[in-house]
Amino acid sequence: MEKVNTRPDHPLDTLLRTDRIPHIWCPGCGIGTAFSACLMAIQSSGVDLVKTVMVSGIGCSGRGAGYTRLDSYHTTHGRAIPFATGMKLANPELNVVVFSGDGDLFTIGGNHFIHAARRNMDMTVVCVNNFTYGMTGGQASATTPCLAKTTTTPAGNPDPPFNLPLLAYASGATYIARWTILHTRDLTKSIEEAIRRRGFSFIEVLAPCPTGYGRRNKEKPLDTLKIYQNCTVIKNGAHPADVVMDFGKNITLGIFTDQERPTFADMYEKTCRPKEK
Secondary structure, X not given: OOOOOOOOOOOOHHHEOHHHOOOOOOOOOOHHHHHHHXXXXXXXXXXXXXXXXXXXXXXXXXXXXXXXXXXXXEOOOOOHHHHHHHHHHHOOOOEEEEEEEHHHHHHHOHHHHHHHHHHOOOEEEEEEEOOOOOOOOOOOOOOOOOOOOOOOOOOOOOOOOOOHHHXXXXXXXXXXXXXXXXXXXXXXXXXXXXXXXXXXXXXXEEOOOHHHHHOOOOOOOOHHHHHHHHOEEEOOOOOHHHOOEEOOOEEEEEEEEEOOOOOHHHHXXXXXXXXXX
C-alpha cells in the first residue's frame, strides 16, 4: 500500500530545514516562538530570500540559524555581529538578520553591538533575552536580574542588569523595540518593519528559560508567562531612558525609537570613495 503523507504543509516549510526538526529547545522555552515570529516577518516582508541571510552566535538562540532554509552562519561565541558586518560590507545587497541571545550578543559580544549601532550598520538584530546563559551552563549574563540565582551566582546575582533598549539608544541604533513571546503579533510586525527599513535595528524579545533560569529560581513553568501577561505595559514612543525592566513587577514594551540617519555605507560612499574628476 502506498504511504500517504497526512502531514499538512506548514506555512513556514519553505523557510525551515525540516530535516533538522525536532529542534533542541526545551519544553516551555520561548525561543521557538521568537524564531517563528522572525521567520514569519522575513516571509511577509517581501524581501528577496535569495539575498537574505541569517547569522547567529553560540547558545540556545544561536541554533536558530541552523534551522532556517536561508544562507545562514553559525559563528563563534559573541561574534555574530562582526560576521554579519563583514557580509554586509562584502555584499551590500544582502538583507542581514542576526538572531541570537543575551549572553552571546551582550555579555560576550557587547563591544561589537555598540560599534555596529554607532556606525548604523544596515542589519536587523533580534535578541532573545532569557536572562541567562542557557546552553553553556546557566551562568549569569549581562541581563540577569539582580539577586537572581545562576550557576555562577548561587547566592544571588549582585550586579544590576543592562537596560538593552537604553544601551541600543545610547549606542546609536535607529530602530529599537521590546516585546515578549506572548505579544507575538506585535513582535512579528516589529521585526518585519525593522527588516524593511535601512539602518541598525534592534528588537529585544523577552522569553522564559524554565530549565536554566526558572529551575534555579524556583519558578513554576507558567510563572514567567503570567508576569508577561500581568506586568507588561505597552508604551510606544517612550524614551529608552524611561523604559522599565523590573522583572516580576513592571516591564515596558513597545517601539521606542524609529528614526533615520545615514548608514555606514552612506558615510563610506561620501568620505572614502575616490571622487571623480
